[in-house]
Amino acid sequence: MLLEVKDLRVNYGHIEAIRGISFEVPEGSVTALIGANGAGKTTTLKTLSGLRPVRSGTVVFDGADITNLAPYERVKRGIGQSPEGRGCFVGMTVRENLDMGAYVRNDKAAIAEDLERAFTLFPRLKEREKQVVGSMSGGEQQMVAIGRALMARPRLLLLDEPSMGLAPKLIQQIFSIVKEINDQGTTVLIVEQNAAQALKLAHHAHVLETGEIVRSGGGQELAGDPAVKAAYLGGDV
Known part of the structure; x- marks a missing residue:
């Protein structure tokens, strides 16, 4: 397993933004985190990059505990990020x-x-x-x-809302390129509000709500889940 997140908790002051989430990212996969604004998706990626301190829990990358490792050391080990808002x-x-x-x-x-x-x-x-x-x-x-x-x-590429603010034609192009990057051997963890595109691309996916993972499964499995459809894909329960 390339990345293992175990009982991760992250605070902004007294507010618990991430509430004990656990998930894995297998090497060679595309794994998606989907959810509404404020669900904790970006906070999760910032924590994995070392930009947010961990209150408790562990982050293990390629078998090594990197929970308290500096951001630049994580880059050296093989974690790269394209941040929200492009940066x-x-x-x-x-x-x-x-x-x-x-x-x-x-x-x-x-x-x-x-x-x-x-x-x-x-x-x-x-x-x-x-x-x-x-x-x-x-x-x-x-x-x-x-x-x-x-x-x-990077061995693990973190993508935070790559489709944000883009025209539909460009969104298709960006997702095609992300698939190509994965096909070339780079593991991808993608955070995305465009749930339909993310689930279509992902081998594994997790739904975040108010800092907790409430559903997990294969990308196609979650795309067919009535509750996920109703909440994120414009479908009916």
Whole structure:
């Protein structure tokens, strides 16, 4: 098992945002966390990245306890994240943003290979390599954010709301690329409000409500669950 989360609890001040969740991410899989705004999805990913402190519980990555490891150490171990809202360096070029993704690495030949991989996955970034990211569309910035995360050569890629604010055509494109990334061997944990797309892509999925996991199963299994349909897919119970 690549990632194991056990009885994780996270607070914002006195408010318990994550209430004892446990789940696993098998190596090679796409695992989805779905839920409404405020369910705790982004907090979960921030905690896995080391950006939020853990009140209790453990995070185990590739057999090692990383619960209290610094964020940059987690990147070194193979956890990369494309954050909610993209988090691009808007005053820098596409190439400079991608180079920032490789900041913990010094294997120049492999970095060059990964840069070409990013440009192959996102040809538009190659076309706009020298363009300042702040002048690009939301969809293009999302491509930069995912490409930058891949530049760390992660074993586990954390994607936080990659479809947020994008036109339907671009959403399809982003999800196709996420599938391609997974097909190439990168394990993916995706947090997504677009439950239909996330469940279609995911091998495993978990539903978060107010900081608790209330349902778990295969992606197709949850997509067919009447309660999940009613709450997140626009269906009827």
